[in-house]
Amino acid sequence: MEGVIDAVTRDLLTREEGLDWTVTEFVRVVDARLPPRVFYKHCPELRQSCVVTPAGVPVHLQLLGSDPQALAANARQALALGATSLDLNFGCPAKTVNRHDGGASLLRDPRRVEQAVAAVAGAVEDTIPVTAKIRLGFADKQLGVACARAAEAGGAHHLVVHARTRNEGYRPPAHWEWIARIRAQLTIPVIANGDIWCLADYWKARSLSGCEDVMLGRAVLADPLLPYRIRHWQRTGECLPDTVWQIRADVLCRYADYQRRNLPEKVVVSLLKQWLNIMRGRDAEAARRFATLRRETRLEAFLAGLQAPCRESPQAHHEAATLAV
Numbered sequence: 001m002e003g004v005i006d007a008v009t010r011d012l013l014t015r016e017e018g019l020d021w022t023v024t025e026f027v028r029v030v031d032a033r034l035p036p037r038v039f040y041k042h043c044p045e046l047r048q049s050c051v052v053t054p055a056g057v058p059v060h061l062q063l064l065g066s067d068p069q070a071l072a073a074n075a076r077q078a079l080a081l082g083a084t085s086l087d088l089n090f091g092c093p094a095k096t097v098n099r100h101d102g103g104a105s106l107l108r109d110p111r112r113v114e115q116a117v118a119a120v121a122g123a124v125e126d127t128i129p130v131t132a133k134i135r136l137g138f139a140d141k142q143l144g145v146a147c148a149r150a151a152e153a154g155g156a157h158h159l160v161v162h163a164r165t166r167n168e169g170y171r172p173p174a175h176w177e178w179i180a181r182i183r184a185q186l187t188i189p190v191i192a193n194g195d196i197w198c199l200a201d202y203w204k205a206r207s208l209s210g211c212e213d214v215m216l217g218r219a220v221l222a223d224p225l226l227p228y229r230i231r232h233w234q235r236t237g238e239c240l241p242d243t244v245w246q247i248r249a250d251v252l253c254r255y256a257d258y259q260r261r262n263l264p265e266k267v268v269v270s271l272l273k274q275w276l277n278i279m280r281g282r283d284a285e286a287a288r289r290f291a292t293l294r295r296e297t298r299l300e301a302f303l304a305g306l307q308a309p310c311r312e313s314p315q316a317h318h319e320a321a322t323l324a325v
């Protein structure tokens with residue numbers, strides 16, 4: 001996810017089991033083949049022999065572009081640098097990206113989705129999987145199924161569907177039932193995405209979409225233990241309690257510890273605020289901390305504010321200690 005999921009975040013979020021793979025921020029492909037440094041910046045994991053997080057979870061390299069030739073050239077470059085999977089972004093709703101013919105803008109013409117996927121799949125000659133992520137359409141849902149079929153026809157190995165149109169942005173609700181219509185027309189695996197914030201959402205998204213797998217976006221930042229809780233439920237049928245503040249704070253503090261090695265303190269504070277801002281929508285304690293810390297610019301004070309004791313029960317603290325990531 002652009003601006004929020006870098007290699008440090010991928011590392012932290014995959015330490016606890018639950019996530020099968022992660023995706024980089026997008027490499028923006030315009031017309032030329034990009035130099036290796038661009039790929040390494042987005043995906044430092046390429047420098048290792050396996051493109052995985054320290055916990056061993058695969059990292060897929062994301063490309064965003066529309067020109068088939070440029071996408072193919074950059075797919076070859078990524079392959080040469082060691083990429084083990086390429087994901088194509090047809091979902092980005094940002095106006096600047098769409099104005100320059102990228103992301104969801106291709107959903108207005110399924111042929112262009114197919115051409116883009118086919119160009120990348122052809123460039124890597126089936127040596128690594130090429131996957132795609134779409135929305136239900138651009139302005140409306142009329143072309144959603146056609147775009148999904150186009151991605152499959154182009155050679156996509158699997159398809160992630162964010163259950164909204166581009167014009168719906170991030171506005172709830174996510175229309176998981178529309179993913180079922182897409183799934184019914186495809187033979188490749190379809191993965192449901194959008195507004196899966198908790199176990200109940202996970203069940204509902206699965207049952208309405210019929211998908212076996214889901215992709216989590218903001219929820220993994222809001223609740224870093226959600227993938228673990230889903231996995232635990234899959235294995236045991238047991239619902240673990242909600243993630244307590246202490247665990248969320250611990251993840252934020254570890255994140256700051258890593259980021260402060262390379263970034264100025266003020267930048268680290270704003271990154272922390274960005275993450276806390278996502279957490280606060282789903283957690284009352286995070287909302288309280290955000291309100292207290294929103295004007296803080298000193299890193300130590302910010303971290304102290306995150307770690308200060310809260311009004312949670314001793315039972316919650318016990319759970320935090322046993323589940324700590």
Ligand SMILES: Cc1cc2nc3c(=O)[nH]c(=O)nc-3n(C[C@H](O)[C@H](O)[C@H](O)COP(=O)(O)O)c2cc1C
Pocket residue numbers: 001002003004024025026062089090091092133162193194195196215216217218219
């Ligand atoms: C800050 C931010 C950055 C995102 N960046 C990307 C991206 O680079 N590629 C992509 O396919 N989707 C991106 N998305 C969309 C998410 O992957 C996901 O489809 C969307 O947030 C809905 O899922 P969620 O409700 O689980 O977050 C981004 C979303 C947000 C909020």
